[in-house]
Amino acid sequence: DAKTTQPPSMDCAEGRAANLPCNHSTISGNEYVYWYRQIHSQGPQYIIHGLKNNETNEMASLIITEDRKSSTLILPHATLRDTAVYYCIVRLLSGTYKYIFGTGTRLKVLA
Amino acid sequence: SAVISQKPSRDICQRGTSLTIQCQVDSQVTMMFWYRQQPGQSLTLIATANQGSEATYESGFVIDKFPISRPNLTFSTLTVSNMSPEDSSIYLCSVEGAWRTGGYDEQFFGPGTRLTVL
Numbered sequence: 001d002a003k004t005t006q007p008p009s010m011d012c013a014e015g016r017a018a019n020l021p022c023n024h025s026t027i028s029g030n031e032y033v034y035w036y037r038q039i040h041s042q043g044p045q046y047i048i049h050g051l052k053n054n055e056t057n058e059m060a061s062l063i064i065t066e067d068r069k070s071s072t073l074i075l076p077h078a079t080l081r082d083t084a085v086y087y088c089i090v091r092l093l094s095g096t097y098k099y100i101f102g103t104g105t106r107l108k109v110l111a
Numbered sequence: 112s113a114v115i116s117q118k119p120s121r122d123i124c125q126r127g128t129s130l131t132i133q134c135q136v137d138s139q140v141t142m143m144f145w146y147r148q149q150p151g152q153s154l155t156l157i158a159t160a161n162q163g164s165e166a167t168y169e170s171g172f173v174i175d176k177f178p179i180s181r182p183n184l185t186f187s188t189l190t191v192s193n194m195s196p197e198d199s200s201i202y203l204c205s206v207e208g209a210w211r212t213g214g215y216d217e218q219f220f221g222p223g224t225r226l227t228v229l
Contacts, residue, residue: 043220101154
């Protein structure tokens with residue numbers, strides 16, 4: 001079973017920041033938090049990942065709480081092309097390396 | 112990064128038949144995964160297919176129904192056997208890469224094969 005819970009859907013105005021929450025209260029100390037997105041039934045696309053520090057790349061920022069039980073993906077200036085299903089996943093970077101996908105959040109960016 | 116192609120991109124099949132899906136990667140990778148995505152649902156891992164070892168199947172998936180081959184580091188096939196309408200899904204392969212930090216850190220996904228079983 002997936003170890004994450006996310007709201008099923010969210011709306012965001014174009015140009016505004018999109019903040020997508022994720023709960024992972026049973027995360028273990030050596031599990032990473034990953035975010036992927038899937039645009040209209042294409043293959044999922046990597047966004048960002050982190051262990052305990054906040055991370056930022058060209059696509060997004062990842063904020064992980066100090067107790068690591070939740071995180072937030074931030075798209076700083078959402079565009080219509082960011083409309084997608086966003087998946088938060090926790091996994092080990094050893095052993096099987098496998099992902100267990102949860103149900104994700106369907107983000108709709110509104111013009 | 113990795114570029115992954117899948118064949119066929121879509122197919123319509125009759126129940127009771129089998130379909131083999133191919134996954135080709137443009138670079139050598141050790142770890143490859145096969146997923147199923149049923150209509151309107153999230154992705155479900157079918158199996159892990161590492162080169163040089165037998166595929167490892169997740170709970171609910173068996174080799175007789177979903178045989179997998181991994182003959183080399185750039186190629187794999189998934190067969191959906193004795194199909195029924197419940198097998199209508201998108202099937203995706205993915206590969207684990209070490210392209211960002213030098214350690215394994217992300218997966219690249221193929222475009223998927225959309226299967227409809229009548």
